[in-house]
Amino acid sequence: MDMKLEVVVVPVADVDRAKNFYEDLGWRLDADVARGKDFRVVQVTPPGSPCSVIFGTGLSSAAPGSAEGLHLIVTDIEAAQAELADRGVEVSEVFHDAGGVFHRAGTEGRVPGPDAERTSYGSFASFNDPDGNGWVLQEVTTRLPGR
Structure with missing residues (x-):
């Protein structure tokens, strides 16, 4: 059975700052969806990549900035x-x-x-x-x- 990595969650402190940063890199904005003040998901995709990155509010308990490699x-x-x-x-x-x-x-x-x-x-x-x-x-x- 194929298993394809399609999304990686990146923990951030400021969703709008992160969104601006990744868009400034030239990454495609795929989604920006909020469901109340406690849940927001932003999805961006690097050019040519089949895998996207998501970040937002209420998505991860990891400390902002803790993703590496x-x-x-x-x-x-x-x-x-x-x-x-x-x-x-x-x-x-x-x-x-x-x-x-x-x-x-x-x-x-x-x-x-x-x-x-x-x-x-x-x-x-x-x-x-x-x-x-x-x-x-x-x-x-x-x-x-x-x-």
Whole structure:
């Protein structure tokens, strides 16, 4: 049976601030529905993604800004990093991991610049939303078998 990830909940403190931030990234606004003052759901979708992000009021007991390691896959890490910077996002420089496999939590093991061989899955950049939820751009040019 196929199981497809279609929605990720991101905990935020200020729904309108988050909505503006994600729309400013160029993400499509899919829904903004309120049912009274205690429940609101906003759904946005990154360009080209089959998975959406929702946030709002009454959706999660997680602390605002506690999501980390949310990955956005791009085909050109340098172009994606530059586009975010042009949109006013405080985005890290492009980096790769000292171990050469996958980035670590936080900034430990980051080596400036893309992977020297531009190995697929090997180059990254990161940014946070206004609440501190952590996003990672990852360059993927050739998928692993079975993907």
